[in-house]
Amino acid sequence: MKKWKIVSLLAVLALSIILSGCSGTKTGSASGEEHVFDVSLPLGEGSHHDIGLKKFKEELEKSTDGRLSVKLHYNNELGGEREVVEGMGINTIDMGVSSTGPLGSFVNDIYMFDLPYLFKDTKHAYAVLDSEIGDELASKIEEKANVKVLAWWENGIRHETNDVRPINKPEDLKGIKHRTQESEVQVDTWRTMGADATPMAWPEVYTALQQGVMDSQENPLATILDVRFYEVQKYLNLTGHVYSPLPFMMSKQLFDSLPKEDQEAIMKAAELATPVQRDASKTLEEESLKKLEEEGMTVTKPDLEPFREAVKPVYDKWAPKINKELIDKVRNFDY
Incomplete structure (x- = not known):
């Protein structure tokens, strides 16, 4: 009997050691732990990305007494x-x-955001x-990409910017070698308007x-300035063709590993940072x-109606492939 008790005690101690070893800051399996999250930004300090994330950092540290924080990695440092x-x-x-x-x-519906002139304005x-x-879009991203959307x-x-000529009408894009994001919708949009479009990282x-x-x-203008495109582009054309959201995301596996109180703190901080980030984008x-004009870029403000007409074939082709019902719902959304 004594031998059995000794074996049982040793087993309990071993299990306790194993469990305690699984509660590091990367697993978040226990509340009250400190954690610094690494965050990737495509842009640099002072950008609208940076302003939003610094507000998130401030709110997260405030609500957790500094126990949770973030480290910002600028200019694609993480990839x-x-x-x-x-x-x-x-x-x-x-x-x-x-x-x-x-x-x-990952989520086909997301290609909707590549469609030109989808939204009337930022309020929409x-x-x-x-x-x-x-x-619903955030839920689909979470399911398909294993990524948690914290805020939009x-x-x-x-x-559009280029180093060839001002763009006053869609026909002015003919023959221009235009870089798009890695999206077939974007490629089709620019080819429809006459550009020689190619996706590039x-x-x-x-x-x-x-x-x-x-x-x-x-x-966006803030990105054009931040990346100093004015050094290699002469013409800035205010085509306003796409409203581009910036999803703020987190590893779902990491988020799910955290205790509920930490999850709530992260979501609340992201919510509080959202209007600050959007206001920073507008400002x-x-x-x-103004700064791009001061740097010597020639600014053109074309009539946008011919551009809206020119891209109608893009909707004819892509709306049924993406989600026509969703696209119609978005375009006709009452706000």
């Missing part, structure tokens, strides 16, 4: 957007912000993203423009336009 999304999916990257470009390969976009539509932030309204774009491999690209857009 391009697709690599970051895939990294979160397999839990090798904690958190990140990204354009929706890489998410379409916010209303859709903050509704059940945004929630703003990348901005995208405009984000980290390669500046060099491609610099070397003349590409003539043209499109991005930086206005400031960036």
Whole structure:
């Protein structure tokens, strides 16, 4: 009997040691632990991405007395957007912000955001993203990509730049070598308007423009300024063709491993940071336009109606392939 008690005691002690060893900060299996999450940003300090994440950091630290925090990794330090999304999916990257470009390969509905002139304005976009539509899209991303969407932030309204000529009408794009994100919808959009469109990973774009491999690209104004595209692009054309969301995401595996109180703190901090990030995007857009003009870019404000007409074939082709019912719901959303 004594021998049995000794064996049992040793077994209990061994189990206790094993369990205690499984409660490190990476597993989050116990409350009260400290954790610093690594976060990927495509842009640099002072960008609208950075402002949103610093607000998130502030709110997260405040609500957890500094127990939870983040470390920001700027300018694709952890990899391009697709690599970051895939990294979160397999839990090798904690958190990140990204354009929706890489998410379409996981959730077909996401290609909707690549359609030109989908939203009337930013208020329309916010209303859709903050509704059940945004929630449903987030759930699909979580299921298919194994990534938790913490909030729908703003990348901005995208405009075209090039080093060939001003763009006053769609026909002016003919023959221009234009870089798109890795999206067939975007490729078709620009080819429909006459450009020679080719998808290219984000980290390669500046060099491609610099070397003349590409003539043209499109991005929000704050991004164009942040990346210093004015050094390799002369013409800024305010085509306003796409509203680009910026999903703020986290590894689902990591999120699920955390205690409920930490999950709630993360979600609340992301929610509080959302209006700050969106406001920063608007402010930086206005400031960036002035600065880009000061840097010598020639700014063109074309009539957008011919562009909307030109891209109708893109909707004819892609709406049935993506989700026509969803697209119609978004375009006709009451806000």
